[in-house]
Amino acid sequence: MIDLYASTTPNVMKITLALVELGLEFRFLPVNVWKGEQFADDFVRLNPNAKVPVLVDNDAAGGPVTVFESVAILIYLAEKSGKLLPKSGPARYDALQWAVWQAANFGPANGQFNHFENYAPGEHAYSKSRYTTELKRLYGVLERRLADAPFLGGAEFSIADLATFPWVWSASNRLKDKYPFLDKASAEHPHIAAWYRRCEARPGVARGIERHLELKSMLATADPDDLDRIFGRGQYAYRG
Ligand SMILES: N[C@@H](CCC(=O)N[C@@H](CS)C(=O)NCC(=O)O)C(=O)O
Known part of the structure; x- marks a missing residue:
C-alpha cells in the first residue's frame, strides 16, 4: 500500500x-x-x-x-x-523542465498571490500588485507553451501537466470572478483553456478530482488562531 x-x-x-x-x-x-x-x-x-x-x-x-x-x-x-515521463532523450527533459518550472515559478507565485488575496491582514497594495503581475506573466508563459504543444512536455500528457493542472483548477474555482484571467476557460488564453479540457477529459484526472474532494471532507477548516499560527502573524510573529 x-x-x-x-x-x-x-x-x-x-x-x-x-x-x-x-x-x-x-x-x-x-x-x-x-x-x-x-x-x-x-x-x-x-x-x-x-x-x-x-x-x-x-x-x-x-x-x-x-x-x-x-x-x-x-x-x-x-x-x-x-x-x-519519457525514459530518455529530449522529450524527457521537456517534461522535466516544465515540471520544475511549475515547482519553482507557477506554484510559488500562485501561493503568494493567494496569500495576499485571502489571508494577509490589512492592505497590501504593493504585494498584491506584484504577485498579480507575476501570475499574469506566468499565465502568458503557459499560454505560449501550449500554443506550441498539446501538453506541457510536448505531444504526451506527463508529470508536467499533473504538476500544473491543480493550480489552474484551484485558482479558477476560487478567484475567477474577481480575476477573469484565472478562469480556466478564459478567452484571454484559449490554449490554456483547450489544454485544461484535454486534461479534464482523462478518466484518471476526473476520478482524481473526486478523490481530492473526498479528502476535503476529512479535514477541518482553519479558525483565526490557526491562520495566525500558520502564517506567523499576530501572537506567533517572529520579533527578532
Ligand atoms: N515545494 C513543496 C511545497 C509544499 C507545501 O507548500 N505544502 C503546503 C501545503 S500545499 C504545506 O504543507 N503547508 C504547511 C506549512 O507551510 O506549514 C512541494 O511542492 O511539495
Whole structure:
C-alpha cells in the first residue's frame, strides 16, 4: 500500500491525480496543516521541511521508500510505473523542465498571490500588485507553451501537466470572478483553456478530482488562531 500524507491543497492534489491516473492503490493519511500537525516529530522525520505531500511506498522492492516535495514524488511515481515521463532523450527533459518550472515559478507565485488575496491582514497594495503581475506573466508563459504543444512536455500528457493542472483548477474555482484571467476557460488564453479540457477529459484526472474532494471532507477548516499560527502573524510573529 502507498500512504499519501495529505491536505486539501494543490501540491497534494498533483499526487492524488498521478496515483489515480496510474491505477496505484493508496490511502490518504490526512495532515491538518491548519492545526500544525505537520510539525509533529513523527511527521518531521518523514519531511524535515514539515510540509505535505509526503509519499511512503510500502510496496517498493527493497523496502519502504519515503519521498517529499511534490515534483520529486511525481518523478518517483513515473519511474516506478514507467509512465507519464519519457525514459530518455529530449522529450524527457521537456517534461522535466516544465515540471520544475511549475515547482519553482507557477506554484510559488500562485501561493503568494493567494496569500495576499485571502489571508494577509490589512492592505497590501504593493504585494498584491506584484504577485498579480507575476501570475499574469506566468499565465502568458503557459499560454505560449501550449500554443506550441498539446501538453506541457510536448505531444504526451506527463508529470508536467499533473504538476500544473491543480493550480489552474484551484485558482479558477476560487478567484475567477474577481480575476477573469484565472478562469480556466478564459478567452484571454484559449490554449490554456483547450489544454485544461484535454486534461479534464482523462478518466484518471476526473476520478482524481473526486478523490481530492473526498479528502476535503476529512479535514477541518482553519479558525483565526490557526491562520495566525500558520502564517506567523499576530501572537506567533517572529520579533527578532
Ligand atoms: N515545494 C513543496 C511545497 C509544499 C507545501 O507548500 N505544502 C503546503 C501545503 S500545499 C504545506 O504543507 N503547508 C504547511 C506549512 O507551510 O506549514 C512541494 O511542492 O511539495
